[in-house]
Amino acid sequence: MEIRKIRMGMVGGGKNAFIGAVHRMAAGIDGQIELCCGALSSDPVKARESGELLSLPTDRIYPNFREMILRESQLPSHERMHFVSIVTPNVAHFEPAMLALEHGFHVLLEKPMTFTLNEAELLEQKVNETGLLLCVTYTYSAYPMIKQARQLVREGKLGNIRKIMVEYPQGWLSTLIETESPLAAWRTDPERGGLSSCMGDIGTHAAHLAEYISGLKITRVCADLRTFVAGRRLEDDGNVLLGFENNATGVLSASQVAAGEENALKIRIYGEKAGLEWNQQDPNTLLLKWLNEPAQIFRAGQQYLSPLAQHNTRLPAGHPEGYIEAFANIYRNFSAAVRAKINGTSPSEAMLDFPTVADGTRGMKFIETVIASGQSSQKWTAF
Amino acid sequence: MEIRKIRMGMVGGGKNAFIGAVHRMAAGIDGQIELCCGALSSDPVKARESGELLSLPTDRIYPNFREMILRESQLPSHERMHFVSIVTPNVAHFEPAMLALEHGFHVLLEKPMTFTLNEAELLEQKVNETGLLLCVTYTYSAYPMIKQARQLVREGKLGNIRKIMVEYPQGWLSTLIETESPLAAWRTDPERGGLSSCMGDIGTHAAHLAEYISGLKITRVCADLRTFVAGRRLEDDGNVLLGFENNATGVLSASQVAAGEENALKIRIYGEKAGLEWNQQDPNTLLLKWLNEPAQIFRAGQQYLSPLAQHNTRLPAGHPEGYIEAFANIYRNFSAAVRAKINGTSPSEAMLDFPTVADGTRGMKFIETVIASGQSSQKWTAF
Amino acid sequence: MEIRKIRMGMVGGGKNAFIGAVHRMAAGIDGQIELCCGALSSDPVKARESGELLSLPTDRIYPNFREMILRESQLPSHERMHFVSIVTPNVAHFEPAMLALEHGFHVLLEKPMTFTLNEAELLEQKVNETGLLLCVTYTYSAYPMIKQARQLVREGKLGNIRKIMVEYPQGWLSTLIETESPLAAWRTDPERGGLSSCMGDIGTHAAHLAEYISGLKITRVCADLRTFVAGRRLEDDGNVLLGFENNATGVLSASQVAAGEENALKIRIYGEKAGLEWNQQDPNTLLLKWLNEPAQIFRAGQQYLSPLAQHNTRLPAGHPEGYIEAFANIYRNFSAAVRAKINGTSPSEAMLDFPTVADGTRGMKFIETVIASGQSSQKWTAF
Amino acid sequence: MEIRKIRMGMVGGGKNAFIGAVHRMAAGIDGQIELCCGALSSDPVKARESGELLSLPTDRIYPNFREMILRESQLPSHERMHFVSIVTPNVAHFEPAMLALEHGFHVLLEKPMTFTLNEAELLEQKVNETGLLLCVTYTYSAYPMIKQARQLVREGKLGNIRKIMVEYPQGWLSTLIETESPLAAWRTDPERGGLSSCMGDIGTHAAHLAEYISGLKITRVCADLRTFVAGRRLEDDGNVLLGFENNATGVLSASQVAAGEENALKIRIYGEKAGLEWNQQDPNTLLLKWLNEPAQIFRAGQQYLSPLAQHNTRLPAGHPEGYIEAFANIYRNFSAAVRAKINGTSPSEAMLDFPTVADGTRGMKFIETVIASGQSSQKWTAF
The missing domain is CATH 3.40.50.720 (NAD(P)-binding Rossmann-like Domain)
Structure with missing residues (x-):
């Protein structure tokens, strides 16, 4: 049966x-x-x-x-x-x-x-x-508008990709809350969290998203990592120059000490012909900005979306789905x-x-590479 | 047990x-x-x-x-x-x-x-x-920021309420889709939907929300109802002047033929000292606009919210919850x-x-009253 | 010469x-x-x-x-x-x-x-x-994106117009400031301002804008006018149901006591095929919302705009022009x-x-008609 | 006289x-x-x-x-x-x-x-x-809300500054328009524009703004510069890691090939206690995001602004002033x-x-330093 x-x-x-x-x-x-x-x-x-x-x-x-x-x-x-x-x-x-x-x-x-x-x-x-x-x-990467973004790239709507800007500012670790918060405690503890706090917890999401949508792999990084909060054991902020396959460039910036930010993951991808923009805090909207035409607002739940984007929603447009969905x-x-x-x-x-497991392995390699780059005086570290 | x-x-x-x-x-x-x-x-x-x-x-x-x-x-x-x-x-x-x-x-x-x-x-x-x-x-009315809005009113942050603007534009019935869509079919069928399509399906949400947040009851209405789509059997659009207890005034506007709108329920409440604004399509944000101070942005999941607002979320701020939540x-x-x-x-x-059942009864009374007002040449119909 | x-x-x-x-x-x-x-x-x-x-x-x-x-x-x-x-x-x-x-x-x-x-x-x-x-x-009506809006209507992009929502909330007269502010004093003084404060000062702008963009004349009004601030001599708030030529419907809401609002003139026009939205406080953006396609964002200064819209700007897109321009x-x-x-x-x-002078006369007729409607117990007053 | x-x-x-x-x-x-x-x-x-x-x-x-x-x-x-x-x-x-x-x-x-x-x-x-x-x-730096931002930093509202994110994406040089456009022609011509196109024309604005608001000087840079458009003689894109006095970190990203962007200069400054955000395309709004309180929206023309911010406007709040102002x-x-x-x-x-002339000299030094960094394989170039 x-x-x-x-x-x-x-x-x-x-x-x-x-x-x-x-x-x-x-x-x-x-x-x-x-x-x-x-x-x-x-x-x-x-x-x-x-x-x-x-x-x-x-x-x-x-x-x-x-x-x-x-x-x-x-x-x-x-x-x-x-x-x-x-x-x-x-x-x-x-x-x-x-x-x-x-x-x-x-x-x-x-x-x-x-x-x-x-x-x-x-x-x-x-x-x-x-x-x-x-x-x-x-x-x-499971939000419906990310599926749509990936599809627009695949269809060539952007032309060759030139630049990827991905950022993930949070502010919740602006003070030494690991003394009180179990969530903060293990993330900032090298024995339980690993090599990295900021890059391991959120930077890796940003890197995955950039590669997932663009279909391009990061090939090199140049990282500036910081621990801003006194007493913290792992880095809580980082800015990373990115190089991608295909000669695309980019920046990944992540922070756990961006005071006043919540969970503001945002990505923009620019190609020869158009640019994409998506914000996690307004996840049902995807902007497609054209070179010499009005920008378009794609919205979750609409029937003009790709089958995969539609498959990953449950509700008609205007009924917001969020993080849990x-x-x-x-x-x-x-x-x-x-x-x-x-x-x-x-x-x-x-x-x-x-x-998949391959994405998981790639994420671990991202963390190790970016931490190594942060410690290097060389500009570029190969990924 | x-x-x-x-x-x-x-x-x-x-x-x-x-x-x-x-x-x-x-x-x-x-x-x-x-x-x-x-x-x-x-x-x-x-x-x-x-x-x-x-x-x-x-x-x-x-x-x-x-x-x-x-x-x-x-x-x-x-x-x-x-x-x-x-x-x-x-x-x-x-x-x-x-x-x-x-x-x-x-x-x-x-x-x-x-x-x-x-x-x-x-x-x-x-x-x-x-x-x-x-x-x-x-x-x-179950969104967390609606709980917060109600709380801010109760605490007197707005002073006496003067004006309530509530609107609910949708565009999905802009054409005669009831011939194809079962969802549209029963809503626009007097034998299955009832007296009203637009006011019964969405206007009643708007009325409930206005009363829920403000704590004021609607006391009279003046409705202009229309059926824009040829062949449709019930009204698909309506604008209603509202009178509330306490001499507050207001407008309720709802439409199923607002082409290009999704599910754009929005409410604004103005008092002597401040105004509130909330949009269903961006449900985790509540604006509190002060008379001579910077406006404040309240956000779902934050710990500064009222206990009831916090009770009605599951996630930390910045992790959007939506309609299903x-x-x-x-x-x-x-x-x-x-x-x-x-x-x-x-x-x-x-x-x-x-x-509760009392809210349900009040909703039915709203529908009957607003339909009666739509048919009347008198300005005001008591509610 | x-x-x-x-x-x-x-x-x-x-x-x-x-x-x-x-x-x-x-x-x-x-x-x-x-x-x-x-x-x-x-x-x-x-x-x-x-x-x-x-x-x-x-x-x-x-x-x-x-x-x-x-x-x-x-x-x-x-x-x-x-x-x-x-x-x-x-x-x-x-x-x-x-x-x-x-x-x-x-x-x-x-x-x-x-x-x-x-x-x-x-x-x-x-x-x-x-x-x-x-x-x-x-x-x-002199903003470039209003020229564009009017052009889109003329080109038939919206189809027949069904509904016009225009609102003009301000909050600056939320208290009796006419005792101190000369600007407020004459506007609220029947001997210097005229029949009306709110409708004469700002409602008339809203009515002009609605007619200018849509090309439709208001044919009837149903007004609910209020004086919220004790001691004030003219009305400081009003909501008006509108009827237009061509059977279009609408609402005009204006207020001088919408606490926390600045100068938030906004208009939305819905037709059979699409809807338009424009906000005076973000004047270089015009939204065109389609029925089953992604909405488009028209922006001042772009070369895809109509000649008249381009004529009424001075700068390339992204260099904001405002009220003075x-x-x-x-x-x-x-x-x-x-x-x-x-x-x-x-x-x-x-x-x-x-x-022109014809617009000026029409504005005066709007004020007189809407004030008359406010005093009438009839639903509709012809305009 | x-x-x-x-x-x-x-x-x-x-x-x-x-x-x-x-x-x-x-x-x-x-x-x-x-x-x-x-x-x-x-x-x-x-x-x-x-x-x-x-x-x-x-x-x-x-x-x-x-x-x-x-x-x-x-x-x-x-x-x-x-x-x-x-x-x-x-x-x-x-x-x-x-x-x-x-x-x-x-x-x-x-x-x-x-x-x-x-x-x-x-x-x-x-x-x-x-x-x-x-x-x-x-x-x-002459926009009123930039005056306010600088004032908030000076008053210590943010505490020590940790991170400055400044970006300036434009898309107008996404293709080789210098063959037709005189504006583009001299900017991308080493004989008339100088060492740099992107950094000289817009990067320098971004750097000035960051230093002006924060009161901190850039002390080192790590630049990744690119010329994306074939046939172009100067760089049209650049991402720069920044170090500031006081151990603050940051990123400056500028582009003339960010397809679909207009003139989207944006700055965010994060301190120990709060963060600031300002966008040139919505210049009359300044966000002040608090760690555990609702964010505040400061608006040009309001009387709660600092005297210098008020001095640099002409109109009441809600009447947008722009680039020319x-x-x-x-x-x-x-x-x-x-x-x-x-x-x-x-x-x-x-x-x-x-x-002043000192700002002008500093701007020239920024351009020379960032171009040198772009050619260096060292991570950091002192500024």
Whole structure:
């Protein structure tokens, strides 16, 4: 019989976790995924309480990811989870992901994919060996207007691309809040967050978005990184000159200390014939600016959009969809691909439109390269 | 034992229905409601297919609402639905709602609440008799910045209110699409939509929003209603002068033929000391314009917002929430109130912050009054 | 010999006057008009001081408009003024204008053109008799994007017009500032401002703009007028339902007590095929919203604009022009028409694109009609 | 006797010149400056025709700047020009400026001030020797909201500044239009424009604005410069990492090939406590974004602005002033300082608020430094 609902297990995301709750909302909105089990905290007591709050069956609230993966793999196929969603701090991504793959489970991972580039490469190798699906939640590229932007580039509306400006200013780390905020604490802690705070947490989103829309790879970087807040252990601001394939140029600027900014990811791409502009805080609008014609305002939900852009919305134009819906697009596409695999059919192109292990590895390489450039007195560091 | 997940049955909302799908997304996003049964179409075949698509248990896919309500009422309490969500065309609201109340079920209804004002009054009487909860989905008043706007008015930030400008332009009915679009067809059909198309479908949202934020009741109206599209059976445009309690004045303008507009509900409220402005298409921003000071931009997700505004968001500032989340606020608050009732506790003020049967009745009265005014040569019609 | 610089005399506009100074900036910016004489105040001392501040020759600083007009008419033609600009309070428009026409001078007048409709009709008659030029400064219709808007309507881009929404909220009279501000004092004084404050000062701009762009005349009005500020002698707020030729509908809302608003004139026009939107506070942008295509952003200074829109700018796109430049468009066009008359050539269509005595009379009729409607219990008052 | 009107001579700016016409509009708008003579073109025939079009007296239309400066210097003081405005291509700035200073005339110069840094230093030396006034038209720092921004920084509203993002995208050189457009031709010609096109024409504005508002000097740069259009002789795009005094960081990005952009100069400055944002295309708005409070919208013409911001507007809030008015602020302030010098009084601080020879020299140094950095493989080049 054909499977309809996909069963998800979750690692991390216990009480008070921010991103775990977002993942559950994203998985829940479209009614196609069921949370069936979890190892929601590294603290077994908290894991249990969190599972109960989510009405999980008692016997599928696990004290840790190892037990979850082993026990689930022993359940009959009509019961056991289909994939595992891993929403722990960066340092705790690799182990559950690898174990899940080894036990035949598809995997969905928060970005950045791993703690080190080496871990990423190991995961990528394992995915290639097993043929399992691995998805990394580069959420912002899942907005419908990003699909449209990519399509406009592909259709040649911009001509050759010359310049990409991507910026991601946030202000929430303008003071030393890591002493109070658990969210801030692990992100700015080299033992849990990794090499980088600003570039690892948000710069990597910006880089992914630039490459996703433009179809061009970054080939070199020149980074100026700073730690502005006294007592902070990782960088909280960075400006990066970019070189792309095809001789395109660009700037990536990210900050966690841009006081007064919320989550103002913005991208502009200029080609020979036109320019594109998109702001995450007004995500349903995409500007296409022509050289000698009136600029056009593309809007989510309109029927003139490309099929992929339309596929990634739920509502008619003017009914704003937001961050959770973008996140849900990844879950919906990924779970549809998982479903196709299970049912023995070929996933469509739209189902496969989610960030993969290759994107995850590339993101890790971006972080390592940009941190190296920040420490170099050379202008350019190859990527 | 304390109940956590609330069980919902649905009447209407089968395959291809717009608003039914929205209701399910809204109910699903927060993981606190489970769709347990449905009578999803008046066509039994479609009802069955729709139920299967939603993975409902076969024995709880009902061929019609009567059977659903009767059969559910005979199930043991730990199985049977807690409330019914009714998302049929207007003409088919009253019967299932009344039957559900008679069988002890709480009810959630799409707006406008009923087909006639008389039906609304009967429902209101029944709700008052039974003490059951009835919620009407005036979605737009559930946005967090509307909560903030209401709070700013209550705190006296505006002083006495002088003028309320509310507008709701849409363009989707600019041509006679009712010949092709089922959504358009029933809304413009007097036998299914009721007295009014434009005022009943969107004008009533605008009126509710104005009263909700300002805390003032409309006391009189002067309406100019039009049917612009040849062959259309109900009005598709209207401009209404408003009088409010407290001598405030205003305008309500709604249109389904404002070519090029999507769903551009907007409200501005001016008092002696300041003015407020909010746009549904940019819902996370609220402007507070001062007389001789810089205007302020309030933003959803910020910690300086009122507790109720914060309660009705899920994400930090800069992560846009939209229409589905606003809708979900109603489901979350309503289902929390239902849960409190079931568990024998008192619902908090935040739980009870959803539009009630009284709002629904008032909406029906608005429609009847404004249609009467449109036909009158008198300037003012009392409301 | 061909005349190049046009000589202007000014009545009113002495020290501290707001609008007189604006007129001089508007006349000065393009270098085609020379202020040659003035009767700048009804107070002869202030008239002299004001003239000296402006470096007028001593013998052409006149103590009152009568002496100015008589003495100028006796000067040789290569010295005497070519036209008179009248910038006094409304009550003092008619007499100098009529006297100037009687002595063969062209006239430029602030709006509203006169104190009463009867005066307006007398002026119109005199203009028709003499063939002299009379211009009324309905400034807002002189913005380049308004020229473009009118052109788009004429070209049929919108199809038949269905609805016109025009609003003009200001907040500067939110309190009883007429006790301190001379600008506020005469506008709210029936003896100097006329029948109306809000409708006469700003409502008339809104009505002119609606008719200018759409090419449709208002045929009936239904007005709700209010005086919100205690102690004020004229209305400070008004909402008006509009009927237009061709069965179009609309709303005009104007306010001087919309707290926090500056000078937020805005117009939207909806036709069968598209909608237009323009805001005075962002005057170089015009939105054209299509039914099923991306909206377009027309921008001042672009070469894709109509010839008349291009004629009424001075700078390339992206170099914002504002209120003074719009005002200067009227002066430039009017003075070019005056120059053509003097040089015996035919003014071009672009030169004649300024509001005329007929527009001025229509403005007075609008004020009288809307005030009458405000006092009527009938729904509609014919216009 | 006290001088009121200031007499200006102009070098360059003949028929069809863009910036010369802007200078005359800017000088004319406030009625305080009289154009008394000119050497408007290096072509004597065009110089004469241009002078006649401007109604200059025949004997003060000069065939070249040398004759103008010599002949004017021999006129009696109540007739001769007070200052000379030089609006020629960059290569022709130095000679007339130096000659004018040598003959005792104050000087106003288009930016960039000279062709080479060496010329700039010679001019600065001469200004310091003579005590004459020299003004360079860095127009954008003359907008009222820039005065307000500078004031907010000075008052410490932002705390220590951490990051400055300034960008100046234009799209007008996206194709090789220099073969047709004289404006484009000299700007992209090393013999007339100088070392740089993009950085010299617009990058220098961006750098000036950043230093003007922040009060911080750029100390080092890392530039990536490009020539995108085949056949172009100078760079048309550049991205520059910036270091400032006080350890602040930043990015300056400028482009003449950002297809679809008009003149989109924008600056954001982030400090410890708040951030500022200003866009030249919406120049009357300044955003002040607070860390944990609602952002504030400062608007030109409001009485809550600083005295200097108020001094640099002419109209009440909501009546947009634009580029010409900003330009006119420089002319008004500079000519008021000239007047004070002539009348033997001390110029006030507001009069002296215009860009000086020191700003001009700094601009030339910026251009040379950034071009050198663009050619260097070192990361940082000291400024």
